[in-house]
Amino acid sequence: MNNITIAIDGFSSTGKSTVAKQLAKHLGYVYVDTGAMYRAVTYYAMRQGLISKLDFNKEALIYQLPNIEIRFKFNETLGFAEVYLNGENIEKKIRTLEVSSYVSKVAAISQVRLKLVEQQQKLGQNKGVVMDGRDIGTVVFPDAELKLFMTASAEKRAKRRYAELLERGDQVEYEDVLKNVQERDYLDSNRKDSPLMKAKDAIEIDNSNLTLDEQFKKLYKLAVMTIEDYE
Ligand code: DC
Numbered sequence: 001m002n003n004i005t006i007a008i009d010g011f012s013s014t015g016k017s018t019v020a021k022q023l024a025k026h027l028g029y030v031y032v033d034t035g036a037m038y039r040a041v042t043y044y045a046m047r048q049g050l051i052s053k054l055d056f057n058k059e060a061l062i063y064q065l066p067n068i069e070i071r072f073k074f075n076e077t078l079g080f081a082e083v084y085l086n087g088e089n090i091e092k093k094i095r096t097l098e099v100s101s102y103v104s105k106v107a108a109i110s111q112v113r114l115k116l117v118e119q120q121q122k123l124g125q126n127k128g129v130v131m132d133g134r135d136i137g138t139v140v141f142p143d144a145e146l147k148l149f150m151t152a153s154a155e156k157r158a159k160r161r162y163a164e165l166l167e168r169g170d171q172v173e174y175e176d177v178l179k180n181v182q183e184r185d186y187l188d189s190n191r192k193d194s195p196l197m198k199a200k201d202a203i204e205i206d207n208s209n210l211t212l213d214e215q216f217k218k219l220y221k222l223a224v225m226t227i228e229d230y231e
Pocket of ligand 1 (some may be wrong): 034104132133134204
């Protein structure tokens with residue numbers, strides 16, 4: 001079977017990573033969560049005291065970019081690769097509402113994008129990859145054989161993210177989660193560098209009314225059909 005590149009883009013909390021992981025597992029492909037990389041840089045900035053509610057020292061972050069090493073390491077038990085920042089496993093630490101509240105500002109910096117896009121292109125250079133993010137089908141792999149663009153209403157997405165955060169034991173309010181989802185939609189879609197948009201040749205999937213199983217079956221079929229097309 002031929003290896004292809006599957007690019008999954010879309011708004012935050014549309015379940016991109018869930019279906020991307022499922023597809024990678026069933027196809028024997030590598031899964032790359034590019035949002036985790038932007039979150040890792042954000043977490044670094046928070047730790048260094050470069051970003052807070054009142055202030056963001058962009059210049060210092062740009063200057064310190066060479067000190068940031070992001071790696072993925074496959075966790076056999078979890079069945080997916082966890083993200084490491086300078087050797088430390090930060091997979092859980094980057095999923096908080098606090099990181100979510102800063103990440104779009106960090107992701108708007110061109111120097112950050114340049115560094116991460118280069119790494120993403122290397123990770124996917126041999127194909128056989130499912131990569132999810134905001135600019136995978138438009139910037140990282142504009143020639144990807146299969147491009148998916150996921151959407152769902154902001155309320156549906158906020159409900160899903162809220163349930164996830166509660167399950168982790170985080171103390172959050174639904175209204176704050178909804179506000180964060182809406183703010184990130186706006187910032188991610190309106191930034192100058194690589195804004196979130198649907199690639200011309202991407203297939204749009206609105207999963208507001210699809211169960212996870214329905215969604216997986218639909219996308220798996222699309223992936224297998226595309227792989228067969230390229231054989
Ligand atoms: O997919 P996520 O919610 O974990 O992504 C976190 C943020 O990172 C998101 O708000 C926008 C940014 N991002 C990006 O700009 N480009 C990507 N390829 C992936 C994520």
